[in-house]
Amino acid sequence: MPAIQPENILALPRIVVDNPLAIARPVARLVKAQTTFEGEGFMVRRPFPGGLSMKDVDPFLLLDQMGGFEVAPEEAKGTPWHPHRGFETVTYMMDGQLQHQDTSGGGGMISDGSTQWMTAGSGILHIEQPSEKLLRNGGMMHGVQLWVNLPAEHKMDPPKYQGIEASSVKLLTSADGGAVIRLIAGDLGGHVGPGSTFTPIVYAHITVEPGAKVVLPWEPDFNAMVFVLNGSGTVGVEKAPMPESTLALLGPGDTVVFQADDAQHGAAKKLDVLVLGGKPIGEPVAHYGPFVMNTHAEIVQAVEDFQKGRMGVIPPIHA
Ligand code: MN
Numbered sequence: 020m021p022a023i024q025p026e027n028i029l030a031l032p033r034i035v036v037d038n039p040l041a042i043a044r045p046v047a048r049l050v051k052a053q054t055t056f057e058g059e060g061f062m063v064r065r066p067f068p069g070g071l072s073m074k075d076v077d078p079f080l081l082l083d084q085m086g087g088f089e090v091a092p093e094e095a096k097g098t099p100w101h102p103h104r105g106f107e108t109v110t111y112m113m114d115g116q117l118q119h120q121d122t123s124g125g126g127g128m129i130s131d132g133s134t135q136w137m138t139a140g141s142g143i144l145h146i147e148q149p150s151e152k153l154l155r156n157g158g159m160m161h162g163v164q165l166w167v168n169l170p171a172e173h174k175m176d177p178p179k180y181q182g183i184e185a186s187s188v189k190l191l192t193s194a195d196g197g198a199v200i201r202l203i204a205g206d207l208g209g210h211v212g213p214g215s216t217f218t219p220i221v222y223a224h225i226t227v228e229p230g231a232k233v234v235l236p237w238e239p240d241f242n243a244m245v246f247v248l249n250g251s252g253t254v255g256v257e258k259a260p261m262p263e264s265t266l267a268l269l270g271p272g273d274t275v276v277f278q279a280d281d282a283q284h285g286a287a288k289k290l291d292v293l294v295l296g297g298k299p300i301g302e303p304v305a306h307y308g309p310f311v312m313n314t315h316a317e318i319v320q321a322v323e324d325f326q327k328g329r330m331g332v333i334p335p336i337h338a
Contacts, residue, residue, distance in 0.1 A: 022113040022224060023132035023185040023201060031192040034200065034208040036234050036274050043234075044243055044272030046255035048075070052084065052246075052264040058098030058147070061085060066246050066266035075242070075268055077299040078168045078218045080106060080311055082266075084248060086115065086160035090153070095160060097148035100333045102325045103139035105174040105311040107167040109214070110135045111203060111224065113248075115160035116150035122331025125180050129162070132185030134203055136214055140169070140176040142321070142330030163248070163293060165222065170300050171313050173217050187213045197231025197279075205297075208236050220297030227252065227279040227290040235275045235294065243269040243296040245277055250290035252279045 025031055050070030057063050063083040067076050097117070110117065111134045119135055120126035122144040129135045130150070137145065153160065169176070189202040189212045200207065204214030205221030214222065221241065227233060227250075237243050245254050246266040253260055254267040254277040261267055261277065263285065269275060279290035305312050310321040324330055 021131050023188055023190065025190050025199060028192055028199060029196050031190050032210060033192050033194055033196065034235060035194045036236050041273040043256040043274050043276045044237065044269035045257060046259045046267050047270040048268040049259060050266050052266065057083065059096040061096040064264050071268060073304050077301065078220060078297045079295065080166035080168050082246065083164045085162045085164065087249060090157050090160050092155060092157040094157060095149035095153050098146060100144050100146045101309055102142060102144050102330045103309045104142040104321045104330065105139065106169050107136065107138045109165040109167060110162060112162040115153050115158060115162065117162060118148045118150050119145060121145035122333065123178050127182060132188065134183040134214065136181035136183060138176065138179040140174070140178045142324060143178040144331045144333060167216065167220065168300055168311060169217055171302055174312060181215060183213050189213065193231065193233045195231060197228040198233050199226045201225070218298055218300055221295065223294045225292050225294055229279050229283050229289065230281045232278040233276065237273060237275045237296065239271065239273060241296040241298055243275050245275065246293045248291040248293060249285050249287045250279060250283045252277055252290045
């Protein structure tokens with residue numbers, strides 16, 4: 020898994036929890052990601068929504084793992100032009116390249132550990148396609164897309180982008196140096212990731228050596244989830260088994276704990292997880308396809324605005 024790799028893991032700042040009274044969070048639910056097809060027909064593994072309620076995952080809406088395997092030449096697929104309003108799409112590519120373009124004139128290549136953080140706000144159209152190179156030659160493809168909800172007061176903000184280069188991701192390690200912690204957004208033990216967010220969240224990609232254990236300080240008023248991208252381990256104070264494609268929703272407490280199994284199967288030979296959580300927004304959610312608002316009337320308005328071209332029009336070269 021390329022993502023971003025440190026030159027010397029032991030030189031990274033260590034996340035150490037030294038409060039003996041800190042309570043490790045228990046497992047509240049374990050759910051298996053559902054396999055479904057997106058866009059022009061690429062497979063995704065989707066831990067939520069599905070097995071978890073909107074309330075469980077608030078302030079997040081959806082998580083899709085794309086690929087994690089080799090695609091054959093001419094096999095890679097993307098999405099056609101489509102709109103969004105009322106939330107943010109956060110696309111993190113660990114392997115392969117995704118070409119992005121939108122109706123505000125923004126665009127670029129997301130690849131090898133970089134993240135594109137798109138605040139759809141009041142509305143935008145975009146297209147996400149594999150790079151020409153990936154389409155022609157095939158190759159490894161592995162990324163995730165997370166949907167982060169916007170609070171009502173920011174749903175109609177102008178669209179915005181953050182291109183987060185792999186080199187700007189905050190690299191940290193665990194107390195024993197057995198994990199690479201890539202902090203994309205939020206605060207972990209006083210270290211801050213590059214992503215700018217409207218509601219407080221933590222979002223990290225962590226690679227754990229076989230047998231190594233990770234303990235992370237976690238805000239008591241944040242929810243907390245651990246999703247296994249590849250490999251296997253145990254999670255929570257009760258050390259619940261966590262095979263590949265499992266998402267653990269954790270209960271209340273001060274720390275998030277998990278451990279990689281000694282024997283790792285699969286190509287990566289390591290445990291890779293996303294760890295995410297945030298302060299719930301706590302507002303009503305009305306959603307219809309690519310629009311996420313607070314009321315049904317706002318969804319009706321979104322559909323009308325999209326149909327009348329008020330979220331932008333597809334550039335003539337593509338129409
Ligand atoms: Mn999209």
